[in-house]
Amino acid sequence: MLCLVTIHMKPIDMKSLINYVALKILGGSDYLLNALEEYLVNGEGPAIVAHRYNISKHQLRGYAQRIIEKSGSECRAKKIIPILKQISVDVKPIITRDENGVYTCTICNTIVAREDAEEHVRKYHKDQLTLAIKSMMEKLDEIRAKKAKAVILTSAS
Numbered sequence: 001m002l003c004l005v006t007i008h009m010k011p012i013d014m015k016s017l018i019n020y021v022a023l024k025i026l027g028g029s030d031y032l033l034n035a036l037e038e039y040l041v042n043g044e045g046p047a048i049v050a051h052r053y054n055i056s057k058h059q060l061r062g063y064a065q066r067i068i069e070k071s072g073s074e075c076r077a078k079k080i081i082p083i084l085k086q087i088s089v090d091v092k093p094i095i096t097r098d099e100n101g102v103y104t105c106t107i108c109n110t111i112v113a114r115e116d117a118e119e120h121v122r123k124y125h126k127d128q129l130t131l132a133i134k135s136m137m138e139k140l141d142e143i144r145a146k147k148a149k150a151v152i153l154t155s156a157s
């Protein structure tokens with residue numbers, strides 16, 4: 001499908017996307033971008049992808065919906081996902097999930113409920129979140145500088 005990004009489309013809020021992704025990764029959902037790439041970019045079935053990452057189809061669709069909303073369209077989301085992957089390679093979860101599905105914060109060594117993981121990061125480890133966002137923004141700037149002319153996200157495929 002042809003993806004044309006025209007001048008009247010509002011620019012992608014990269015800060016918001018990066019914020020969302022950083023918080024997800026730090027909170028232990030570090031499979032997020034792989035799952036989204038397989039589902040949205042590669043077009044794999046939602047059941048297969050969800051099963052692979054031990055999440056529900058509903059969750060996977062929810063993640064996809066959020067990324068699409070923040071990107072402005074599905075087409076743009078497909079382009080932005082590989083970029084988000086590239087700039088988040090160094091961001092590692094601080095809350096990890098063990099084989100029993102127990103989430104533990106590796107910084108304060110506390111067990112955290114899955115649904116509270118992101119809130120825990122936001123509340124107690126804001127420094128780590130700020131650092132992760134900063135690192136991703138810097139990598140994005142590097143990519144942008146490298147492709148100064150081939151403006152990210154505005155090329156028609």
Ligand SMILES: [Zn+2]
Pocket residue numbers: 105106107108109110120124125
């Ligand atoms: Zn903690």
